[in-house]
Amino acid sequence: MINFLSTYKGTLLESFIPAGWDMARIDACCLNGVDDALTRQAHWHPDFAPIACDSVEDFNMMMGHEIAMEIRRTGEEGLKLAMIAPVGPMGMYRWAVFFLKEWNISCAHVYCFTMDEWSDGEGNTLEASNPGSFEYAMTNAFFNKLGELTVPPAQRNFATKENLPTYAEKIAALKKDGAKLITIFGIGRCFHIAFWEPQYAAEYASVEEWKAQTHRIAAKLHPLTIEQNAITSFQSRTTLVACTANTIGPGLFLQSDRIIGGADGYMGRGMQWQGLSLGVTLRYKPDPWVTSSFMPTLPGRLFFLKELAGPLLPDVN
Numbered sequence: 001m002i003n004f005l006s007t008y009k010g011t012l013l014e015s016f017i018p019a020g021w022d023m024a025r026i027d028a029c030c031l032n033g034v035d036d037a038l039t040r041q042a043h044w045h046p047d048f049a050p051i052a053c054d055s056v057e058d059f060n061m062m063m064g065h066e067i068a069m070e071i072r073r074t075g076e077e078g079l080k081l082a083m084i085a086p087v088g089p090m091g092m093y094r095w096a097v098f099f100l101k102e103w104n105i106s107c108a109h110v111y112c113f114t115m116d117e118w119s120d121g122e123g124n125t126l127e128a129s130n131p132g133s134f135e136y137a138m139t140n141a142f143f144n145k146l147g148e149l150t151v152p153p154a155q156r157n158f159a160t161k162e163n164l165p166t167y168a169e170k171i172a173a174l175k176k177d178g179a180k181l182i183t184i185f186g187i188g189r190c191f192h193i194a195f196w197e198p199q200y201a202a203e204y205a206s207v208e209e210w211k212a213q214t215h216r217i218a219a220k221l222h223p224l225t226i227e228q229n230a231i232t233s234f235q236s237r238t239t240l241v242a243c244t245a246n247t248i249g250p251g252l253f254l255q256s257d258r259i260i261g262g263a264d265g266y267m268g269r270g271m272q273w274q275g276l277s278l279g280v281t282l283r284y285k286p287d288p289w290v291t292s293s294f295m296p297t298l299p300g301r302l303f304f305l306k307e308l309a310g311p312l313l314p315d316v317n
Contacts, residue, residue: 018198020289029283037309047299064095080179087134089262093142107151115194116247123161123217159246168214183256189228191292195247201288210288214251259300266307270315275308
């Protein structure tokens with residue numbers, strides 16, 4: 001058969017693909033439809049479940065409702081909520097705002113930790129007023145739209161060079177005070193969570209050491225991540241994408257009491273970029289070279305568009 005597995009040896013792809021990826025094992029994770037995606041795996045947490053969505057509108061609404069319900073539940077129980085939040089996917093924030101306003105639920109008890117941010121090689125980040133920054137996106141898509149119900153400014157954390165190293169201590173203090181920690185996330189093309197990239201696995205002597213890492217300043221991003229973001233966030237303009245970023249690590253998101261994940265990378269006309277990422281996340285089993293493979297071991301839900309479940313075959317239409 002003529003395919004990637006039979007031809008990549010000796011090509012530029014041999015050094016491009018992370019050393020710890022088993023490409024045959026990755027290929028075996030490709031899904032053959034929604035029923036395949038929903039088939040429970042032995043390594044999943046008993047309270048983890050993938051949720052299939054018929055459309056991007058359903059996806060945004062259902063994921064937004066899940067976020068709003070976590071905020072509502074903790075508020076009604078008198079608990080603080082530490083919320084690790086992504087900038088991508090984003091459509092769910094509009095619905096989270098809608099439900100919170102409809103229910104008149106205040107976010108006064110919420111402490112938000114934006115999981116990552118573009119940075120230069122020293123960890124310096126974009127100005128908050130820059131439309132390309134994650135701080136700008138979170139502020140305008142979520143905080144500002146909540147009005148008087150919003151997360152108090154003093155309880156909003158962004159992944160700056162100075163503030164990111166304080167996340168672990170702040171979250172630990174909140175959890176000690178009885179707070180619940182949730183992580184909202186998307187899945188990268190190279191199976192990252194936040195910007196915790198596959199190649200970082202080579203730097204640690206054990207899985208436990210890898211799991212203990214709370215953050216990284218000026219993290220060097222994998223080329224697949226650069227191109228993913230060029231396509232999804234920068235209208236294909238690769239030159240606008242930073243090659244480094246500040247990011248949380250598994251030492252934070254693997255502490256989560258609950259997770260809310262989303263995979264919405266279907267682009268229409270038979271094109272998508274996230275089907276393989278979804279299948280590998282669900283099927284690969286925990287491996288530091290595949291960061292997202294740990295997420296099904298935690299309680300929570302992973303919402304996904306049905307088209308991503310495959311079958312992942314050539315489009316002949």
